[in-house]
Amino acid sequence: MLEVRNLEVVYDDVMLVLRGVSLRVPAGSIVALLGANGAGKTTLLRALSGLLDVHDGEITKGSVLLDGEPVHGLRPAQLVRRGVSQVMEGRRIFAELTVEENLKVGAHTAARSSAENLERVYGLFPLLKERRRNVSGYLSGGEQQMLAVGRALMAGPRYLLLDEPSLGLAPSLVRQVRDLVVEINRQGTTVLLVEQNATMALSVADHGYVMETGKIVMDRPAAELLADEDIKEFYLGLGAEGAVKSFREVKHYRRRKRWLS
Amino acid sequence: MKGVLESLVRGLGNGSVYALLALGFVIVYKATRVISFAQPAFMIAGAVAVSHLAGTTGFYLAVPLAALLVAGLALGVERVAIRPMVGRPVFVVAIITLGIDVVVRVVVNGFIGLDVRQVGDPWGLSLVEVGGLAVQQRWIAMLLTTAVLVSLLFAFFRYTRYGLAMRAAAFDQETALAQGVSVGMVFALSWALAGGLAAIAGTFAGTGQGVDQLTWIIALKALPAIIVGGLDSLGGAVIGGLAIGVVESLVQSYQGDLAPWLGQNFAVVTPYAVMLLVLLVRPYGLFGTPEVERV
Ligand SMILES: Nc1ncnc2c1ncn2[C@@H]1O[C@H](COP(=O)(O)OP(=O)(O)OP(=O)(O)O)[C@@H](O)[C@H]1O
Ligand SMILES: [Mg+2]
Numbered sequence: 001m002l003e004v005r006n007l008e009v010v011y012d013d014v015m016l017v018l019r020g021v022s023l024r025v026p027a028g029s030i031v032a033l034l035g036a037n038g039a040g041k042t043t044l045l046r047a048l049s050g051l052l053d054v055h056d057g058e059i060t061k062g063s064v065l066l067d068g069e070p071v072h073g074l075r076p077a078q079l080v081r082r083g084v085s086q087v088m089e090g091r092r093i094f095a096e097l098t099v100e101e102n103l104k105v106g107a108h109t110a111a112r113s114s115a116e117n118l119e120r121v122y123g124l125f126p127l128l129k130e131r132r133r134n135v136s137g138y139l140s141g142g143e144q145q146m147l148a149v150g151r152a153l154m155a156g157p158r159y160l161l162l163d164e165p166s167l168g169l170a171p172s173l174v175r176q177v178r179d180l181v182v183e184i185n186r187q188g189t190t191v192l193l194v195e196q197n198a199t200m201a202l203s204v205a206d207h208g209y210v211m212e213t214g215k216i217v218m219d220r221p222a223a224e225l226l227a228d229e230d231i232k233e234f235y236l237g238l239g240a241e242g243a244v245k246s247f248r249e250v251k252h253y254r255r256r257k258r259w260l261s
Numbered sequence: 262m263k264g265v266l267e268s269l270v271r272g273l274g275n276g277s278v279y280a281l282l283a284l285g286f287v288i289v290y291k292a293t294r295v296i297s298f299a300q301p302a303f304m305i306a307g308a309v310a311v312s313h314l315a316g317t318t319g320f321y322l323a324v325p326l327a328a329l330l331v332a333g334l335a336l337g338v339e340r341v342a343i344r345p346m347v348g349r350p351v352f353v354v355a356i357i358t359l360g361i362d363v364v365v366r367v368v369v370n371g372f373i374g375l376d377v378r379q380v381g382d383p384w385g386l387s388l389v390e391v392g393g394l395a396v397q398q399r400w401i402a403m404l405l406t407t408a409v410l411v412s413l414l415f416a417f418f419r420y421t422r423y424g425l426a427m428r429a430a431a432f433d434q435e436t437a438l439a440q441g442v443s444v445g446m447v448f449a450l451s452w453a454l455a456g457g458l459a460a461i462a463g464t465f466a467g468t469g470q471g472v473d474q475l476t477w478i479i480a481l482k483a484l485p486a487i488i489v490g491g492l493d494s495l496g497g498a499v500i501g502g503l504a505i506g507v508v509e510s511l512v513q514s515y516q517g518d519l520a521p522w523l524g525q526n527f528a529v530v531t532p533y534a535v536m537l538l539v540l541l542v543r544p545y546g547l548f549g550t551p552e553v554e555r556v
Contacts, residue, residue: 054435080441092436094429104422105429109441111422155441 001026002048002084002159002192007062009043011055017043019214020062025159030181030191032201032222035211041194042089044211045161048192049086050076066159080109083158087165091148095137099128102136102147106154113156121150124183142173149180153189160184163194178204202226267394268514269507274400274465276506277407279532281462282483283490283498284414285455290492291431292451295351297358299338300459301480302365307331307460308380308467308476309372315381323381324464328457335456338365339449347448370474380467399468410461411499414454418495423450431493482509485536491549500548505532 002025009018017040025031035041046052047059064072066082074082094102103121107114122129125146131139136147145165152160162181166174178200185191185204195201201222202208208225210218218231225231282300289297310327311320318326338361346354384399391401418424423446430437430447438444459480466472466479482505490501513528520527545551 049439051435051439054438075443076438077441077443080439085441086439088436088439092433092439094432094436096432097425097428101425101428105425105437105440105442108422108426151440 003065005063008060009047009057010060011057017214021216023209025192027190029206030185030204032205032208033194034198039211040214041211042163045086045163048161050074050079080155085152085155085157086161087148087152089163091144093136093144093147098133099136100132102151103154106151110156117154117156121153125150142169159190161192166197174200267396268510270396270400272507272510273503274403276503277403278462278465279483279486279505280499280502281458282480283486283502285458286487287495287498289451289455292447295354299358299361301477302362303331303335303456303459304463304480305477306369308463308472309369311464312378312380320381328460331460332453332457335452336449339452373474377471377473379471380464382468384468386469403465482532485532488536489539491546493550494548497546497548508535
């Protein structure tokens, strides 16, 4: 089990972004983490994978436990070795490297099982196998997302943290991502799925958390969240015009991203 | 014609020295975004190490030993002086590398003494005939060694786990971290590689004429080489280094006759003249990426 207890995270010594978050990801499950832009979802994943340092972020309170052992403060490489891998927001493939080189970098900590994991990933993504000598920067958005997920699987993780894998993908590809999450989980990997596409995430998850400005405001079995119209309307922005609204959000989000970079 | 070709071979020979140094600059730059001005010191440390070792081990064993020694030195310097600076502004770190250069050179100067030290190479200034041309043996040896080293280096970056990790980290450090690549390891490895390459370059520079306390100045010509080739391109470093060597050599051979109005010794400044020309046309170098900023 991957567990977060009462976690507080501060950026740049002043910006309190997570205000006492607690969350449990039981082994074998799929857990969805939902919430609007800026709620702190990505920050939570950074805390789980040791990437806060890069962003001048710091855990000021609380703990992260992996199978009961505290792991906050470990470096990313150590966490990957212990079985926690993250697929970052925005795919972040190594665009200058070929598809297979990307995958091999993913296997950096698992050199011994590299060949075996490569077979597994190619099994999941036959398309990547076809393109394995191509420079990955020329893949389509959907293919790049597959590559990002495949790359994380190359480390043979027990816990896979996915940050908005469906972002910017066409509906048919979103369905593919969903099926993929189910398949990865079926093969024995526990998944923490961060999504803005609440319907998709809840349709595969066992349990759902909703986050708002650095706090967990809702913590229920996924089926309940999905069934409750009020929750959908208030927390997930999925009222009658849900589709339109979330589409606008996505566009807004992408624009914001561009300003930031 | 024969003269031109001979001059060309000399240029390629000297150019290999610049190319190896330029590779070091580029490798460190790609890994850390810092231009390491410590390269001249590592170069001279390599030459001096060879000059001291060659007597006991023989020249051919002394060179790899010196390369390892200087790689180790660079590793230590990175650990002690650079790693604690991670996250500081790049120019601060660059200034620190300048300091490292001065300190290491002062120490190494103690091992040079006031005279010229021979590196103990078997070539001296002897000539060999290749296809009707009379060229110095050392130029051929330098060019061949560089070809082998460059091939090994490219194979390293292409096929090995650490080479791939370094390329990934150069492209996107955070994402490389997320894959379990240790960025500390990438920094260390880049400095070690740069140190080892500089040591071999220094040995080359010392063949024939030996080394003295001013030999390090040769390393400065690697700067035009990386500007010409592009700060972030390994292939560019090699081609830039060779090109600078060739142009310099041709100018040295012919400028006196063809353009005497440029004065004597114009060859000395040609690397910088070439650099300025390239900067006017392609500010990011012939093979560099346009985004690379230059201050
Ligand atoms: N490196 C940083 N330095 C300072 N503040 C940051 C940093 N990264 C994120 N923040 C702030 O922390 C808050 C939470 O950001 P975070 O990226 O975790 O949200 P999110 O839920 O992932 O949002 P999104 O859906 O847009 O990805 C935001 O207010 C954001 O501006
Ligand atoms: Mg986010």
